[in-house]
Structure formats: C-alpha cells, structure tokens
Amino acid sequence: MTxxxxxxxxxxxxxxFMRDPESVRMAAFTAKDPNDREAFDAHMRRIRANPETMNHVILGDGQVVGSIASFVMEGDTEITYWIDRAVWGQGVAGRAVALLLDLVSTRPLHARVATDNAASLRVLTRAGFEIVGTDVGYAEARKAEIEETILVLN
Incomplete structure (x- = not known):
C-alpha cells in the first residue's frame, strides 16, 4: 500500500466512496448532501488550493482505495481519512495513517471521530493518538447532534 x-x-x-450510505453514516460529519457533485467539486477545489492541506489518495494494488489528508483548523493540524467500504477491516486505514504520520512531522497532531465509530477509534489509538476529550456536534449524515471523540498525537 502507498x-x-x-x-x-x-x-x-x-x-x-464519499456517497456510500453506510460510509456516510459511520463518518457522520459529512457534506449536507453527499450526492451533490457540484458541492463536492467546490469543496475539493477549496481544500486543494489551501497550502496548509496535504491531500493523498491511498493505493492498494495500484487502485485507489481511499483518501487521507492533513489540514489546519483553528491553528491545530488535524488528519482525516476515508476508506472504500469494500476494503474495510483489511488494515488499510491503519497502514495509511502510519504512512501519513511519516510525512507529517507536526506535533501535536489532532483527529476527531464519531464516538460510536469504534473502528476509527481503534485505528487512531493504535497509531498512538490519545483520547483527550469529547464534544457534541451536529452530524449532517445523521441529522442529529452526536458525540465526537477528540484525539491527539504528541
């Protein structure tokens, strides 16, 4: 994987990938309408133009199986990833996070995940992130406020 x-x-x-209903539900904090291609393209243009954002695709056997990025929000560098549901449970997210951590030297590094997304919490804690708190935020994908776990890698 690269x-x-x-x-x-x-x-x-x-x-x-980002409009798959189960993936959207798990990610929780998503676009208002995951099927809106114009909004997706506008978002991608915006983040790709930001010099503080590092965007990568995850390749498995030469095929795109996800994306991973680091970005700055309110002064904190955070990471985010999205994995094709077809490869969930195969260690893709863990390997991708490890590869990104080799590229991003900024510490502390932050991450946020829907608290009920046990798989992403495992990926991040195995990579060395520590849970430092929780927050409640509106999750577009669920049309409700949900708990979000905040993690930091020092």
Missing part, C-alpha cells in the same frame, strides 16, 4: 498526491483523475472515485 500514498500519492491527489490528482484530478481521482475525483470521480473519491466522490463515489
């Missing part, structure tokens, strides 16, 4: 920079040709694949 990471490479995000390319225009990857956008169709990522859009499909």
């Amino acid at each position: 990471l490479r920079g995000l390319e225009d040709a990857d956008l169709d694949t990522l859009f499909e």
Whole structure:
C-alpha cells in the first residue's frame, strides 16, 4: 500500500466512496448532501488550493482505495481519512495513517471521530493518538447532534 498526491483523475472515485450510505453514516460529519457533485467539486477545489492541506489518495494494488489528508483548523493540524467500504477491516486505514504520520512531522497532531465509530477509534489509538476529550456536534449524515471523540498525537 502507498500514498500519492491527489490528482484530478481521482475525483470521480473519491466522490463515489464519499456517497456510500453506510460510509456516510459511520463518518457522520459529512457534506449536507453527499450526492451533490457540484458541492463536492467546490469543496475539493477549496481544500486543494489551501497550502496548509496535504491531500493523498491511498493505493492498494495500484487502485485507489481511499483518501487521507492533513489540514489546519483553528491553528491545530488535524488528519482525516476515508476508506472504500469494500476494503474495510483489511488494515488499510491503519497502514495509511502510519504512512501519513511519516510525512507529517507536526506535533501535536489532532483527529476527531464519531464516538460510536469504534473502528476509527481503534485505528487512531493504535497509531498512538490519545483520547483527550469529547464534544457534541451536529452530524449532517445523521441529522442529529452526536458525540465526537477528540484525539491527539504528541
């Protein structure tokens, strides 16, 4: 498995991953309408233009199986990832996080995850992130406020 920079040709694949209903439910904090391609494209243009954001696709056997990024929000560097549901449970997220941690030297590094997303919590804690608190936020995918776990890697 490898990471490479995000390319225009990857956008169709990522859009499909990010509109899968089960993936959207698990991620919770998503676009208002995951099927809105114009909104997706506008978001991708915005984040790709930001010099503080590092966007990668995750390649497994030469195929795009997800995306992973670091970005700055309110002065904190955070990571985020999205894995194709077809490869959930195969260690893709854990390997991708480890590869990204080799590329991003900023510490502390932050992450947030829906508290009921046990798989992502496991990925992050195995990578060395520690739970430092929780917050409640509105999750578009669930149309409700839910608890979010806040993690930090020092």
